Amino acid sequence: MRRFVLASAATVSGIVLLLALKPASDPAAASAQAGAVPQQTAAAQGAQGGAAEQAGAGTVLGDVVRTEYGPVQVRLTMSGGKITKAEAVQAPAGGTSSQKTELSVPKLNQEAVAAGSADIDSVSGATYTSEGYKKSLQSALDKVKTSGGTSDSSSSPGKASATPAAQARVVTGTVANTQYGPVQVRLTLAGKKITKAEAVQAPSGGTSSQKTELSVPKLNQETVAAGSADIDSVSGATYTSEGYKKSLQSALDKAGV
Structure with a gap:
C-alpha cells in the first residue's frame, strides 16, 4: 500500500511538471514569436522604399x-524634375559685353526658373547672349530628361559618381608678373572640365587697359574650348597672353588636370 501511494505521488508530480512546461513549447506561441520578425522587416523595407522614391536635388x-x-553656358539646379535655380557659368565679358551680361543674365535666370523651360523671352539689347542662353538651357533640360528627371545620384546606386563630377570648384593660378603688370587666372571646373576662365588680375592703365579688354575675353574663351593651357597668344598682347598662359598652367596643375 505504501509503495502504491509513493508511485501515485510520483505520477502526479510528473503531470504537474509537464503542465508547467507546456506554454513554453506551445506551437501557437512559437509561431507568433516567429511571425514578429518578418513584420518588422516588412515595415523597414516599406520605409526604405518610400525614401528611394523621394526626388533629390x-x-x-x-x-x-x-x-x-x-x-x-547655363547650369541648372533641379529638384523633383523642377528647376529651382538657373545660372550662367559662362557669358560674354569685356567692354560693353560685360554690361549687357550684367543686365540680361539675372533676368534670364529668373525667367528660366519661372517658366521651367527654355520658352523664355530674349532680353532687349542682349539678343546674342539671350539666344545662346536659351540654347544652353534647352540642352541642360534635354540632359535632365535623358537621365530620368534629375542628375542627383542619391536615389540611384548606378549614378553614384554623377553628382561629385557635376559639383563646381574654383582654382586660382599663381600670379605671373609681366613687363606691363601682373596676370592671374581663376578657373571654374566641373570634375576635370573647365567651365569658366577669367583673369582676376591683368595689366591696366593707358594702352594696357585696351589690350587687356581685347585679349582677355579671347584667352578666356580659348581656355574653355581647349581645356588646357595650349592656346594661342593674342596678336598685339603678347606679354599679357604669355602671363595668362603661365598662370593658367599653374591653376591646371593645382587642379590636377
Missing part, C-alpha cells in the same frame, strides 16, 4: 554655346 550643365561676343 541635383545640378546639370548645359552645352557651351558660342555666340558672336563669347560663349554662354
Whole structure:
C-alpha cells in the first residue's frame, strides 16, 4: 500500500511538471514569436522604399554655346524634375559685353526658373547672349530628361559618381608678373572640365587697359574650348597672353588636370 501511494505521488508530480512546461513549447506561441520578425522587416523595407522614391536635388550643365561676343553656358539646379535655380557659368565679358551680361543674365535666370523651360523671352539689347542662353538651357533640360528627371545620384546606386563630377570648384593660378603688370587666372571646373576662365588680375592703365579688354575675353574663351593651357597668344598682347598662359598652367596643375 505504501509503495502504491509513493508511485501515485510520483505520477502526479510528473503531470504537474509537464503542465508547467507546456506554454513554453506551445506551437501557437512559437509561431507568433516567429511571425514578429518578418513584420518588422516588412515595415523597414516599406520605409526604405518610400525614401528611394523621394526626388533629390541635383545640378546639370548645359552645352557651351558660342555666340558672336563669347560663349554662354547655363547650369541648372533641379529638384523633383523642377528647376529651382538657373545660372550662367559662362557669358560674354569685356567692354560693353560685360554690361549687357550684367543686365540680361539675372533676368534670364529668373525667367528660366519661372517658366521651367527654355520658352523664355530674349532680353532687349542682349539678343546674342539671350539666344545662346536659351540654347544652353534647352540642352541642360534635354540632359535632365535623358537621365530620368534629375542628375542627383542619391536615389540611384548606378549614378553614384554623377553628382561629385557635376559639383563646381574654383582654382586660382599663381600670379605671373609681366613687363606691363601682373596676370592671374581663376578657373571654374566641373570634375576635370573647365567651365569658366577669367583673369582676376591683368595689366591696366593707358594702352594696357585696351589690350587687356581685347585679349582677355579671347584667352578666356580659348581656355574653355581647349581645356588646357595650349592656346594661342593674342596678336598685339603678347606679354599679357604669355602671363595668362603661365598662370593658367599653374591653376591646371593645382587642379590636377
